[in-house]
Amino acid sequence: MPFTDLRYEVSAPLATITLDRPDARNAYSEAMVQSLIDAFDAAEADDSVRAVILTGEGKSFHAGGDLKRMQSSSGMFEGGPVKLRRQYIEGIQRIPRRIAQFDKPLIAAINGAAIGAGLDLTCMCDIRVAAEGVKLGSTFVKVGLVPGDGGAYFLARTIGFARALDMVLTGRIVESAEALQIGLVHAVVPREALMDAARERAMLIAANAPLAVSLTKRAAYRSWDQDLDTALELAASYQGMIQNTEDHAEAVAAILGKRAPDFKGR
Helix, strand or coil, X not given: CCCCCEEEEEECCEEEEEECCHHHCCCCCHHHHHHHHHHHHHHHHCCCCCEEEXXXXXXXXXXXXXXXXXXXXXXXXXXXXXXXXXXXXXXXXXXXHHHHCCCCCEEEEECCEEECHHHHHHHHCCEEEEECCCEEECCHHHHCCCCCCCHHHHHHHHHCHHHHHHHHHHCCEEEHHHHHHCCCCCEEECHHHHHHHHHHHHHHHHXXXXXXXXXXXXXXXXXXXCCHHHHHHHHHHHHHHHCCCHHHHHHHHHHHCCCCXXXXXX
């Protein structure tokens, strides 16, 4: 499958998606939006892939919207209110909707600045590992915009409402050290160690039973805004399914036999 403005590579059990538009600091293009959807579809369909790493080419992770296209009102920024609303729904908002349905673990390896929709994309990921000194910001108000891809929602779920409100209203930039302190990222590592650290975290996940990982991720997200009874009902249903899998039997046998398990995803 051809991809535009990104690279998709598989080295089982991991897949790596690299945003590849460095001349525009990896800002969104219409082609990149479609390619991201296609890459998630490819990873979902590939049973050899048990976790996905998302990173950027060059010095930036993702600059969000393309300012030059904003200025010229072209591409995804073209049109009046009705057309722009439709373009957001049918364009960039496809990404959070797709990621919300993506059951495999998604790890952001934040190699450089993640600004605006770039920060939002990291918050859609399950785990975030950042290089030392990277800058992150929800800067929409600085360019007279709102987080059109749902970024305020994702940021609040990541660092809490009060901290998210501070970031989205001031548009201020935080560096990696503060991002770690407020829980915006899970780890900060030297730049040269970033991909190794992301792969190490991904491999810790990929070593587990893949169906159990997928249902655990789904349970965590689906239970977040639910009451206790609903969350418990969901957990019971998932547990009833997973206890009848070959991988569960293999895991128990491996622990009792004091050996490494051989999971098949069945």
